[in-house]
Amino acid sequence: xxxxxxxxxxxxxxxxxxxxxxxxxxxxxxxxxxxxxxxxxxxxxxxxxxxxxxxxxxxxxxxxxxxxxxxxxxxxxxxxxxxxxxxxxxxxxxxxxxxxxxxxxxxxxxxxxxxxxxxxxxxxxxxxxxxxxxxxxxxxxxxxxxxxxxxxxxxxxxxxxxxxxxxxxxxxxxxxxxxxx
Numbered sequence: 001x002x003x004x005x006x007x008x009x010x011x012x013x014x015x016x017x018x019x020x021x022x023x024x025x026x027x028x029x030x031x032x033x034x035x036x037x038x039x040x041x042x043x044x045x046x047x048x049x050x051x052x053x054x055x056x057x058x059x060x061x062x063x064x065x066x067x068x069x070x071x072x073x074x075x076x077x078x079x080x081x082x083x084x085x086x087x088x089x090x091x092x093x094x095x096x097x098x099x100x101x102x103x104x105x106x107x108x109x110x111x112x113x114x115x116x117x118x119x120x121x122x123x124x125x126x127x128x129x130x131x132x133x134x135x136x137x138x139x140x141x142x143x144x145x146x147x148x149x150x151x152x153x154x155x156x157x158x159x160x161x162x163x164x165x166x167x168x169x170x171x172x173x174x175x176x177x178x179x180x181x
Contacts, residue, residue: 003062003086003176005030006053010067010094010157011102013038017158019165020066030064041068043075043107050076051083060084062176066091067130067155068105070122074112074143087119087179089172092156093139094130101130113142120145121175123168125153125160146175 007020007030014020014032024030033053035046050072054061063085065073070093095101096108122145124136131139133149140147148171154160162168 003179004057004059005172006050006057006061006063007032008050008063008065008069008072009033009035009038010065010069010092011038011041011105014066015158017163018066019156019158019162019168020064021158022164023064023169040104040106041108043072043105046072047076047079051079051081054081054083054085060086062086062172062179063088064091064172065089065093066157067094068096068108070094070139071096071108071111073120074114074116075108077116077118078112078114085118087121087175088116088145089121089123089175090143090145091123091168092125092128092130093122093136095132095135095139098131098135111139113139115142115144119175119179121171122147123156123171124149125151125156127152128155130155 070090073088097111122140
């Protein structure tokens with residue numbers, strides 16, 4: 001794949017069994033965007049950290065986001081940054097407006113439902129505890145994203161059995177191939 005990839009973990013970070021961690025081991029040039037506080041993230045601080053990571057890339061990167069960091073991508077896009085990304089691969093976007101969403105985050109409500117100014121693809125599950133399929137489809141439509149629902153996959157993380165996740169890796173490669181056209 002001919003793109004720099006920045007991985008964006010969600011709330012509480014992605015552990016060693018998570019597909020993001022496994023892909024980073026497989027592709028050591030892929031970089032996880034660091035975050036100071038995975039337990040109680042603040043959107044303003046996290047947007048600044050993402051901005052700094054993008055600024056270090058030699059060319060516009062692809063963002064591979066999971067969970068809360070899908071909202072981070074939208075907040076970064078709305079921040080007025082002059083930096084560019086090639087696209088965003090948005091897996092299991094959490095619905096921060098849901099009454100069941102953990103209350104340990106700051107600045108992620110309301111969900112931003114503005115069109116993203118770059119290509120994007122939402123990957124969702126039909127039984128994710130952090131977002132209903134209807135809301136995930138609403139996010140994809142509002143963001144101007146493609147949409148793929150992969151069935152009963154929980155939160156599409158290590159706990160749900162999505163470690164190496166070769167199907168997701170192929171979806172990312174296919175997404176990136178379309179960016180080249």
